[in-house]
Amino acid sequence: MDPRDALLEFPCPRCGTGSRDRFYGPCQTCRDQLVATSAGQARPADVGRFEPAMHVVPNQVATKE
Secondary structure: OOHHHOOEEEEOOOOOOEEEEOOOOOOHHHHHHHHHHHOOOOOOOOOOOOOOOOOOOOOHHHHOO
16 A cells, blocks of 8 residues: 555544545535535636726837838
8 A cells, every 4th residue: 555545634624524545625514525625616707808097008119110
């Protein structure tokens, strides 16, 4: 067994219950709750054509003749 695959024993940083997992973090119950409460509906982004503001001027070096 690779030592990197060993399970760690630690208290859950969110609820404080004992947890055994490969990485430190919330327990499986807390992860499930976070996914359920944090997940949102995907929606298309309203992206319009880029229109530069009127105060934007061209680079003076680029316009030099």
